[in-house]
Amino acid sequence: xxxxxxxxxxxxxxxxxxxxxxxxxxxxxxxxxxxxxxxxxxxxxxxxxxxxxxxxxxxxxxxxxxxxxxxxxxxxxxxxxxxxxxxxxxxxxxxxxxxxxxxxxxxxxxxxxxxxxxxxxxxxxxxxxxxxxxxxxxxxxxxxxxxxxxxxxxxxxxxxxxxxxxxxxxxxxxxxxxxxxxxxxxxxxxxxxxxxxxxxxxxxxxxxxxxxxxxxxxx
Amino acid sequence: xxxxxxxxxxxxxxxxxxxxxxxxxxxxxxxxxxxxxxxxxxxxxxxxxxxxxxxxxxxxxxxxxxxxxxxxxxxxxxxxxxxxxxxxxxxxxxxxxxxxxxxxxxxxxxxxxxxxxxxxxxxxxxxxxxxxxxxxxxxxxxxxxxxxxxxxxxxxxxxxxxxxxxxxxxxxxxxxxxxxxxxxxxxxxxxxxxxxxxxxxxxxxxxxxxxxxxxxxxxxxxx
Amino acid sequence: xxxxxxxxxxxxxxxxxxxxxxxxxxxxxxxxxxxxxxxxxxxxxxxxxxxxxxxxxxxxxxxxxxxxxxxxxxxxxxxxxxxxxxxxxxxxxxxxxxxxxxxxxxxxxxxxxxxxxxxxxxxxxxxxxxxxxxxxxxxxxxxxxxxxxxxxxxxxxxxxxxxxxxxxxxxxxxxxxxxxxxxxxxxxxxxxxxxxxxxxxxxxxxxxxxxxxxxxxxxxxxxxxxxxxxxxxxxxxxxx
Numbered sequence: 001x002x003x004x005x006x007x008x009x010x011x012x013x014x015x016x017x018x019x020x021x022x023x024x025x026x027x028x029x030x031x032x033x034x035x036x037x038x039x040x041x042x043x044x045x046x047x048x049x050x051x052x053x054x055x056x057x058x059x060x061x062x063x064x065x066x067x068x069x070x071x072x073x074x075x076x077x078x079x080x081x082x083x084x085x086x087x088x089x090x091x092x093x094x095x096x097x098x099x100x101x102x103x104x105x106x107x108x109x110x111x112x113x114x115x116x117x118x119x120x121x122x123x124x125x126x127x128x129x130x131x132x133x134x135x136x137x138x139x140x141x142x143x144x145x146x147x148x149x150x151x152x153x154x155x156x157x158x159x160x161x162x163x164x165x166x167x168x169x170x171x172x173x174x175x176x177x178x179x180x181x182x183x184x185x186x187x188x189x190x191x192x193x194x195x196x197x198x199x200x201x202x203x204x205x206x207x208x209x210x211x212x213x214x215x216x217x218x219x
Numbered sequence: 220x221x222x223x224x225x226x227x228x229x230x231x232x233x234x235x236x237x238x239x240x241x242x243x244x245x246x247x248x249x250x251x252x253x254x255x256x257x258x259x260x261x262x263x264x265x266x267x268x269x270x271x272x273x274x275x276x277x278x279x280x281x282x283x284x285x286x287x288x289x290x291x292x293x294x295x296x297x298x299x300x301x302x303x304x305x306x307x308x309x310x311x312x313x314x315x316x317x318x319x320x321x322x323x324x325x326x327x328x329x330x331x332x333x334x335x336x337x338x339x340x341x342x343x344x345x346x347x348x349x350x351x352x353x354x355x356x357x358x359x360x361x362x363x364x365x366x367x368x369x370x371x372x373x374x375x376x377x378x379x380x381x382x383x384x385x386x387x388x389x390x391x392x393x394x395x396x397x398x399x400x401x402x403x404x405x406x407x408x409x410x411x412x413x414x415x416x417x418x419x420x421x422x423x424x425x426x427x428x429x430x431x432x433x434x435x436x437x438x439x440x441x442x
Numbered sequence: 443x444x445x446x447x448x449x450x451x452x453x454x455x456x457x458x459x460x461x462x463x464x465x466x467x468x469x470x471x472x473x474x475x476x477x478x479x480x481x482x483x484x485x486x487x488x489x490x491x492x493x494x495x496x497x498x499x500x501x502x503x504x505x506x507x508x509x510x511x512x513x514x515x516x517x518x519x520x521x522x523x524x525x526x527x528x529x530x531x532x533x534x535x536x537x538x539x540x541x542x543x544x545x546x547x548x549x550x551x552x553x554x555x556x557x558x559x560x561x562x563x564x565x566x567x568x569x570x571x572x573x574x575x576x577x578x579x580x581x582x583x584x585x586x587x588x589x590x591x592x593x594x595x596x597x598x599x600x601x602x603x604x605x606x607x608x609x610x611x612x613x614x615x616x617x618x619x620x621x622x623x624x625x626x627x628x629x630x631x632x633x634x635x636x637x638x639x640x641x642x643x644x645x646x647x648x649x650x651x652x653x654x655x656x657x658x659x660x661x662x663x664x665x666x667x668x669x670x671x672x673x674x675x676x677x678x679x680x681x682x
Contacts, residue, residue, distance in 0.1 A: 122525070126521075130515050217533075
């Protein structure tokens with residue numbers, strides 16, 4: 001082995017990498033937030049909507065879940081580009097991830113709603129609660145507990161998938177690492193450190209989610 | 220760029236002559252996926268059993284496999300690919316991609332397999348052991364059939380996921396379908412039709428398999 | 443008063459209620475017995491509009507339950523219902539389970555609702571479990587919680603749908619005792635039940651359902667000790 005590890009360039013670049021990790025987290029959180037809102041809407045459309053809504057939502061969900069995330073990013077990048085809509089790399093990643101998240105989350109939400117027995121709905125209505133009061137106070141809180149774990153997984157997924165940003169020019173953790181590494185030719189060292197960053201980020205998210213669940217779900 | 224007289228023009232630039240190129244790339248995708256999924260699943264089942272059976276394995280092996288699920292695939296590929304020149308061993312993209320995807324698959328399948336084994340009711344296993352079956356006979360004739368059924372939906376999800384993630388091996392220069400589509404788009408400036416065809420390929424594989432699995436799962440529920 | 447006039451109900455092609463006529467006066471306790479599938483529970487669900495009827499009328503204090511203009515949510519405040527599977531809200535504490543509806547449906551303040559809830563919970567014997575979560579309680583306790591929850595709306599009528607059928611035998615007694623308590627309080631109750639002895643001791647009248655029809659309707663002790671109709675005799679001989 002005649003390779004010497006040069007860690008100096010990596011250590012010098014740590015602040016940049018740290019900032020890029022924050023950008024990764026930011027992109028993941030934003031795409032999750034948008035994905036949750038859209039996913040909830042899609043789930044409701046599939047459960048309670050009319051035929052048009054059902055078809056629209058189903059097409060979205062099935063496309064998002066059955067094609068590669070990278071393809072979806074390409075669509076927002078190249079596809080919209082054909083129309084003259086040139087999104088910034090950040091927007092491409094945000095749209096692509098949000099589209100993908102919405103699809104997966106919609107299925108999780110739908111399963112959650114279907115798992116709540118109709119009897120809960122009946123019991124609340126019998127007490128005189130209106131349909132909207134019932135959904136808001138009784139059904140949705142219980143669905144939230146059911147989908148909490150899948151949602152946490154999806155958040156981890158979003159962080160990992162954000163690395164695709166590297167292929168469309170987005171300077172999140174992977175993109176930044178690629179940029180710095182190619183300048184110094186220290187590919188291995190840089191990517192190793194990036195891997196460590198990701199690992200720590202994912203673990204932190206899982207721990208935070210676990211602690212949060214302890215506080216939220218006392219039952 | 221050659222256009223013969225029998226070229227069908229969908230739009231300017233993209234021709235039927237490009238289809239074999241895409242088909243070859245699709246073959247590349249399938250090849251690397253099938254190899255990784257099959258070897259990865261076998262390894263994953265073994266790992267899953269180890270995780271179930273031994274506390275030491277759960278800590279050590281579990282932590283290691285955890286790493287592969289907590290680092291993006293793209294980073295794993297690049298890391299691995301750049302590690303081998305250091306050792307002085309040249310590795311071509313296909314081999315590197317296969318190895319990384321296989322290990323990645325095995326980490327995911329290990330979780331699924333462990334869940335499958337745990338899904339087998341304890342009472343059934345007590346019954347088989349009290350009939351005199353050895354540990355391995357119990358595993359083979361009781362746990363495996365029941366556990367495999369419990370595992371199927373999750374395993375299918377993992378397999379289809381790996382199929383879609385195989386697209387990333389393109390960063391190593393391996394020609395798979397999405398890289399081919401990128402090349403074509405840059406040349407022909409016809410993103411929609413190309414993305415649609417490529418998307419249809421993945422969709423045609425993923426959607427039916429997903430639906431069949433869901434139906435099987437429902438059918439088995441009534442046992 | 444609850445009045446059913448020639449009520450018909452079908453599920454698709456299956457006729458479940460055939461021309462039911464019934465009057466339940468204020469302060470009365472009516473028990474409804476019969477085999478599974480005879481239509482007893484369905485009748486309860488029709489009274490508070492959880493199920494639609496295909497023929498006839500149901501009047502609660504003169505209001506037509508199934509008329510399109512009727513405000514169903516308002517009507518349900520007068521009719522409390524307790525189910526076989528208590529259906530407590532798992533994500534709320536015992537106190538919140540009972541206090542929620544008074545707050546958001548009746549518009550009571552938090553303090554009012556909490557003191558109301560506490561009063562009713564103590565009445566059913568759950569005064570020491572106010573901050574517990576339902577999933578940590580036995581079936582009998584959850585059922586009593588369900589009763590308190592319905593009572594907190596201060597309804598005029600209470601409907602009970604086989605409320606002891608899903609309980610372990612040793613827990614049945616505490617729930618039946620709660621029903622006895624309500625009877626002493628003067629609550630108007632329709633109780634669908636399999637507990638014939640309870641029905642005989644606690645109700646004013648008993649209705650025996652058979653295949654969607656009220657086969658016999660008589661004062662409680664009379665029906666159990668001296669059934670007039672042959673089907674009633676057959677049913678009672680099987681269950682007693």
